[in-house]
Amino acid sequence: MPEQLIFAMEVTLNGLMAGVLYALVALGFVLIYKASGIFNYAQGVMALFAAMTLVGIMDGQVPFSHLINAIFGAHITHFGWHVPALVAIVLTMAVMVFLAWAVQRFVMRHLVNQEPIILFMATIGLAYFLEGFSDLMWGSEIKTLDVGLPQGLNVWIDEKTYNIFGYGFFIDNLDIVATVIAALLVIALVAFSQYTKEGRAMRAVADDHQAALSVGISLNFIWVMVWSVAGFVALVAGIMWGAKSGVQFSLSLIALKALPVLMLGGFTSIPGAIVGGLIIGVGEKLFDFLIGPLVGGATENWFAYVLALIFLVFRPQGLFGEKIIERV
Amino acid sequence: MLDSTEGYTTADGRKIGGVVMEMKNITLRFGGVVAIKDISFDILEGEIRAIIGPNGAGKSSMLNVISGFYVPQEGEVWFRGAPRPQMKPFEVARQGIARTFQNIALFEGMSVLDNVMTGRLTHMKSGLLAQSVWRGKAEAEETANREVAERIIDFLEIQAIRKTPVARLPYGLKKRVELARALAAEPKLLLLDEPMAGMNVEEKEDMSRFILDVNDEFGTTIALIEHDMGVVMDLSDRVVVMDYGKKIGDGTPDEVRNNQDVIDAYLGVSHD
Numbered sequence: 163m164p165e166q167l168i169f170a171m172e173v174t175l176n177g178l179m180a181g182v183l184y185a186l187v188a189l190g191f192v193l194i195y196k197a198s199g200i201f202n203y204a205q206g207v208m209a210l211f212a213a214m215t216l217v218g219i220m221d222g223q224v225p226f227s228h229l230i231n232a233i234f235g236a237h238i239t240h241f242g243w244h245v246p247a248l249v250a251i252v253l254t255m256a257v258m259v260f261l262a263w264a265v266q267r268f269v270m271r272h273l274v275n276q277e278p279i280i281l282f283m284a285t286i287g288l289a290y291f292l293e294g295f296s297d298l299m300w301g302s303e304i305k306t307l308d309v310g311l312p313q314g315l316n317v318w319i320d321e322k323t324y325n326i327f328g329y330g331f332f333i334d335n336l337d338i339v340a341t342v343i344a345a346l347l348v349i350a351l352v353a354f355s356q357y358t359k360e361g362r363a364m365r366a367v368a369d370d371h372q373a374a375l376s377v378g379i380s381l382n383f384i385w386v387m388v389w390s391v392a393g394f395v396a397l398v399a400g401i402m403w404g405a406k407s408g409v410q411f412s413l414s415l416i417a418l419k420a421l422p423v424l425m426l427g428g429f430t431s432i433p434g435a436i437v438g439g440l441i442i443g444v445g446e447k448l449f450d451f452l453i454g455p456l457v458g459g460a461t462e463n464w465f466a467y468v469l470a471l472i473f474l475v476f477r478p479q480g481l482f483g484e485k486i487i488e489r490v
Numbered sequence: 491m492l493d494s495t496e497g498y499t500t501a502d503g504r505k506i507g508g509v510v511m512e513m514k515n516i517t518l519r520f521g522g523v524v525a526i527k528d529i530s531f532d533i534l535e536g537e538i539r540a541i542i543g544p545n546g547a548g549k550s551s552m553l554n555v556i557s558g559f560y561v562p563q564e565g566e567v568w569f570r571g572a573p574r575p576q577m578k579p580f581e582v583a584r585q586g587i588a589r590t591f592q593n594i595a596l597f598e599g600m601s602v603l604d605n606v607m608t609g610r611l612t613h614m615k616s617g618l619l620a621q622s623v624w625r626g627k628a629e630a631e632e633t634a635n636r637e638v639a640e641r642i643i644d645f646l647e648i649q650a651i652r653k654t655p656v657a658r659l660p661y662g663l664k665k666r667v668e669l670a671r672a673l674a675a676e677p678k679l680l681l682l683d684e685p686m687a688g689m690n691v692e693e694k695e696d697m698s699r700f701i702l703d704v705n706d707e708f709g710t711t712i713a714l715i716e717h718d719m720g721v722v723m724d725l726s727d728r729v730v731v732m733d734y735g736k737k738i739g740d741g742t743p744d745e746v747r748n749n750q751d752v753i754d755a756y757l758g759v760s761h762d
């Protein structure tokens with residue numbers, strides 16, 4: 163087998179795994195957008211906030227210690243204990259549910275029936291607020307996140323591929339775990355929305371507010387629930403990304419990776435987010451591998467957007483989005 | 491004459507009971523527009539109560555007050571013998587009051603069956619954990635609810651379209667699906683806002699028959715708004731007549747038909 167082809171296979175595999183994570187982040191957007199028509203610009207910052215909270219809880223950091231120390235002239239930073247990863251994840255999830263409630267209670271509830279652009283602006287405000295709030299709560303230094311996920315070269319794949327192709331694929335264990343978890347989460351989310359009464363209510367709210375109210379669904383409850391689910395998705399994405407490249411501001415930029423995925427998959431489609439994520443993941447890695455050297459590399463930064471733009475021209479509603487028919 | 495507290499038996503043998511719902515001195519304003527002006531009336535258990543009146547009379551507004559979509563500035567709503575505190579529409583629905591809308595509000599992206607199933611939401615009790623971990627009980631509940639939904643689908647003769655996405659249905663069938671969803675809640679009080687608007691004669695006859703059957707077989711109390719006077723006279727036990735936000739008549743179809751104010755309103759005689 164020609165060497166190029168073998169390398170391309172390895173690149174494709176890596177692309178698929180990156181794609182699953184993109185899909186996961188994109189799903190967070192789709193959920194909120196479907197249920198409330200809000201494009202949640204803060205989704206990426208929510209992932210950052212979730213990861214910072216998780217690290218903070220695990221390390222026994224005192225929240226708001228800067229503030230406390232500045233006011234009281236103290237020098238406390240840590241409680242001096244360590245919380246096991248699983249417990250910390252559960253606690254972080256509770257924080258994300260609280261955040262969902264607060265967003266609904268203090269922001270979105272006052273903006274019901276406003277124009278989508280107003281809601282969008284509100285989420286931009288929320289993003290910057292949350293960014294500052296994370297720093298205030300947990301400090302702005304770069305942190306490492308280690309929840310005990312396996313990392314490094316997967317030897318089994320390396321050996322197997324070496325035996326077959328005479329070349330060992332480099333696949334990171336973390337990527338494999340992330341892919342499996344993300345895939346499980348995606349399945350769980352789909353099952354939730356299809357087979358539970360809360361999921362049915364969520365789809366009802368996404369479809370028609372008035373009708374949903376008339377069958378006894380509390381919009382407020384559903385919105386808090388949806389923001390909580392989006393918070394959960396953000397937490398998972400934050401863990402994966404954080405474990406890979408540390409918990410720092412750039413983590414919030416994963417939201418920018420989700421945007422082209424949404425343009426490709428459609429803003430309202432769960433399958434669209436999944437397929438879109440995979441296409442972008444594989445596409446950007448393969449493109450960088452094949453065309454990158456010809457144009458001086460670093461195509462990963464813009465490829466996704468260009469692909470999405472080309473796509474938009476020919477299919478503005480996305481792969482699976484409903485066809486937009488203007489009534490005139 | 492009617493007795494509002496004791497109840498009576500109609501000519502066709504249906505039992506009408508005591509007061510289920512009572513509107514007391516309801517006034518509803520939108521800025522300068524007074525949609526409802528100091529209106530009182532009651533709805534008896536088991537009866538079909540019609541609300542009629544010219545366009546813009548405030549009929550839909552009244553239905554919206556009953557179902558909690560509008561909050562009146564003045565007056566009280568009494569439900570089953572007690573004043574009802576201010577409630578959100580979803581809370582009213584959970585009390586057993588189902589409704590349809592003048593402009594049809596269905597879940598267009600769902601199938602007919604899924605739409606009807608949403609009507610069962612108020613009857614679903616299993617918690618999320620039970621639904622995801624211990625499926626046995628939740629599945630039994632789902633099956634029971636599904637059976638109710640299917641029975642209503644049969645009842646309204648829409649079996650043929652049960653899997654069809656609602657968006658693809660013609661107007662007349664959509665109205666019927668909306669009724670099915672409301673019925674799926676097994677409501678104590680059913681509110682219908684112009685259930686026959688825009689239908690042809692045949693569809694109207696079907697719908698009239700369904701409304702009578704629902705009332706007869708399930709004993710459901712029904713309040714409905716309708717423009718077609720013939721239909722109203724055939725269906726209803728008692729009629730409230732509204733005009734410009736005021737109540738100008740209240741009584742049996744015969745009484746209302748012979749009421750001079752009502753005749754004037756419908757013939758367009760100018761006020762004063």
Ligand SMILES: Nc1ncnc2c1ncn2[C@@H]1O[C@H](COP(=O)(O)OP(=O)(O)OP(=O)(O)O)[C@@H](O)[C@H]1O
Pocket residue numbers: 520523524525543544545546547548549550551552592
């Ligand atoms: N949400 C609202 N905001 C402002 N004004 C309203 C609102 N709803 C109703 N109105 C006004 O209240 C008055 C009564 O309207 P309503 O819809 O209750 O009449 P209706 O009797 O149902 O009429 P139709 O037979 O045309 O359905 C009208 O003047 C209408 O413009």
Ligand SMILES: [Mg+2]
Pocket residue numbers: 549550551592
């Ligand atoms: Mg009306």
